[in-house]
Amino acid sequence: MNIRPGAGHSAPGRFPVMQATTSSLISLGGVEKAFGAVRALSGVSLDVAAGTCVGLVGHNGAGKSTLMNILAGTLQPSAGRLGVAGEDVSAGYGVATANRLGVRCVFQELSLCPNLSVAENARILHPSLKGLGWRRRAAALIGGKLDAIFPGHDIEPGQIVGDLSIARRQMVEIARAFSATDRNVRLVILDEPTSSLDGVLAAQLLSFVRGFVAEGGTVILISHLLAEILNTSDRIVVMRDGGIVADRPASGFSRASLVESMGSVAREMDARHARTGGGAAERRVSATAKRQPEAAPLIAGRGEIVGLAGLGGHGQTDMLVRIFEGARMRTAGVTVEGRTAIVAGDRQTDGVFPLWSIGENATIASLGRMLRGMLIDPDAESRMAAEWKERIGIRTPDMRNPILSLSGGNQQKVLFARALGSDADIILMDDPMRGVDIGTKQEVYSIIRREADAGRTFLWYTTEMDELKHCDRVYVFRNGGIVAELSGDEITEDRVLHSSFEPAA
Numbered sequence: 268m269n270i271r272p273g274a275g276h277s278a279p280g281r282f283p284v285m286q287a288t289t290s291s292l293i294s295l296g297g298v299e300k301a302f303g304a305v306r307a308l309s310g311v312s313l314d315v316a317a318g319t320c321v322g323l324v325g326h327n328g329a330g331k332s333t334l335m336n337i338l339a340g341t342l343q344p345s346a347g348r349l350g351v352a353g354e355d356v357s358a359g360y361g362v363a364t365a366n367r368l369g370v371r372c373v374f375q376e377l378s379l380c381p382n383l384s385v386a387e388n389a390r391i392l393h394p395s396l397k398g399l400g401w402r403r404r405a406a407a408l409i410g411g412k413l414d415a416i417f418p419g420h421d422i423e424p425g426q427i428v429g430d431l432s433i434a435r436r437q438m439v440e441i442a443r444a445f446s447a448t449d450r451n452v453r454l455v456i457l458d459e460p461t462s463s464l465d466g467v468l469a470a471q472l473l474s475f476v477r478g479f480v481a482e483g484g485t486v487i488l489i490s491h492l493l494a495e496i497l498n499t500s501d502r503i504v505v506m507r508d509g510g511i512v513a514d515r516p517a518s519g520f521s522r523a524s525l526v527e528s529m530g531s532v533a534r535e536m537d538a539r540h541a542r543t544g545g546g547a548a549e550r551r552v553s554a555t556a557k558r559q560p561e562a563a564p565l566i567a568g569r570g571e572i573v574g575l576a577g578l579g580g581h582g583q584t585d586m587l588v589r590i591f592e593g594a595r596m597r598t599a600g601v602t603v604e605g606r607t608a609i610v611a612g613d614r615q616t617d618g619v620f621p622l623w624s625i626g627e628n629a630t631i632a633s634l635g636r637m638l639r640g641m642l643i644d645p646d647a648e649s650r651m652a653a654e655w656k657e658r659i660g661i662r663t664p665d666m667r668n669p670i671l672s673l674s675g676g677n678q679q680k681v682l683f684a685r686a687l688g689s690d691a692d693i694i695l696m697d698d699p700m701r702g703v704d705i706g707t708k709q710e711v712y713s714i715i716r717r718e719a720d721a722g723r724t725f726l727w728y729t730t731e732m733d734e735l736k737h738c739d740r741v742y743v744f745r746n747g748g749i750v751a752e753l754s755g756d757e758i759t760e761d762r763v764l765h766s767s768f769e770p771a772a
Contacts (some may be wrong), residue, residue: 291314291316292317293314295313295348297310297346297347297348298312298334298346299347300334302672308330308337311330311506311509317453318481319480319502321487322488322500325505328673329506329508332375335372338456339371339374340360340361340363340366341362343360351453352368366392370453370456372455372456373437378440379436382428385406385409385423385425385431386402386405386410387402389408389409389443393405393450396448410424411446412445413439413442434465434579437460437462438468441457441460453484454487457488461473461495462491473498491703491708493522493526497522503517503520505528526706529705551693551724552603553566553602554602556589558585558748560599562748562749562750563752565726565742570720570724571740573725573726573727573740574735574740574742574758575728575744577744577750578745581745581746583744586744587728594693605692606690607691607692608691609697612697612698612699614675614679614701618682619671619678619681619682624670625666627648627670628670630652633690658684659680659683659687660706662674679700680707691723693725694726696725696727696728696729698730700734715727741754741758745767
């Protein structure tokens with residue numbers, strides 16, 4: 268679905284863009300940033316021209332988000348020079364200056380206020396919306412931009428953000444960043460913008476990005492989905508260990524060379540282990556959808572990797588939660604044989620314990636195995652934390668550091684370590700690869716297959732089509748129920764999309 272659209276997708280005047288007065292809209296020189304003993308950036312120099320889309324890639328912890336936080340004004344560099352549109356802003360650069368100069372950022376960890384409405388969140392970024400009727404104007408502003416980026420969306424400006432799914436919150440954050448009132452938009456930084464979006468929504472966003480760039484706007488796109496980077500960017504910058512290791516036109520990269528530049532090896536997808544039993548042998552899970560109990564049930568057997576697919580918000584996460592609850596209490600229509608663990612997709616709300624250390628977050632599900640008498644054995648806890656730090660590549664000098672000291676992708680690795688390190692028979696995964704780099708993804712795919720071959724059962728909701736190809740069977744959801752079951756060579760993007768939409772009348 269991530270096809271690079273041409274400028275013909277945009278219409279004149281759709282994008283209120285403030286034109287830069289210099290060939291380099293952004294100029295960074297020798298930028299450094301340290302967090303204690305950790306050097307996140309080591310002398311980064313980068314120029315970004317107006318009217319381009321620059322793809323920024325690298326493994327988790329390479330320094331991408333740190334660099335973009337400096338550019339957005341939310342972090343101050345330890346050293347270096349920063350220029351925006353020909354203006355040297357190295358001294359005293361912050362969020363207010365960034366907004367004045369038309370620099371916006373969609374952060375990987377969303378920054379919306381959950382207790383406010385969609386329109387009220389738009390007002391936070393646009394103080395000029397004041398006086399009588401400001402709510403109406405804010406609603407028109409954010410509603411119009413949502414219509415432009417995501418035609419056919421179902422988000423109402425009066426909805427409370429905390430009541431929205433993570434995908435819809437991501438859509439609101441994106442629309443807010445591109446919206447303009449008295450201050451037009453020069454540069455939008457998109458940090459993993461499609462990590463919560465399904466293929467259709469992602470394609471809509473990337474089409475809008477190309478139109479925005481065609482009208483003179485500038486975008487820095489951070490994504491671990493390499494097809495998005497290759498198909499959308501004019502130029503690609505690769506970061507590793509806090510520095511830039513490659514910078515050239517997108518046409519000069521292939522997927523393999525891009526992965527190699529990041530310091531990994533591109534591996535071919537493992538051969539699919541198709542099973543034909545439909546989970547009937549040693550069945551561990553049988554569950555019907557709550558909204559459509561009469562529809563076909565989801566069935567998973569011992570050693571299976573079962574995918575949940577379809578457009579976002581059509582009941583996949585609800586099904587995982589229903590199975591998780593069914594393992595702990597009597598739930599109509601749900602039978603679960605075995606212990607369960609879950610890898611949350613929305614790590615900030617449902618995943619990490621923000622006041623705990625990295626190690627404590629990784630080991631919390633396994634403490635029952637670490638008891639020495641009535642107390643937890645701290646040595647056993649430290650050994651498990653160290654083991655998973657190495658197995659899954661958590662980038663930290665010390666597992667006793669706070670969990671929030673990690674990048675978003677590394678926080679997600681900790682949630683994987685928690686689930687895979689537990690004694691659960693059934694692992695539920697709610698779009699778990701959000702913000703995880705390609706190298707780690709390949710390692711996790713291998714771990715999942717080994718664990719499945721050893722008898723574990725995986726239920727895997729993902730918005731990435733390539734990940735569905737690692738599954739033995741796939742259930743497609745629509746309107747809260749299962750509408751198709753695919754296996755083997757049937758698991759294709761065309762079949763999934765065909766099943767995701769209502770048939771023509």
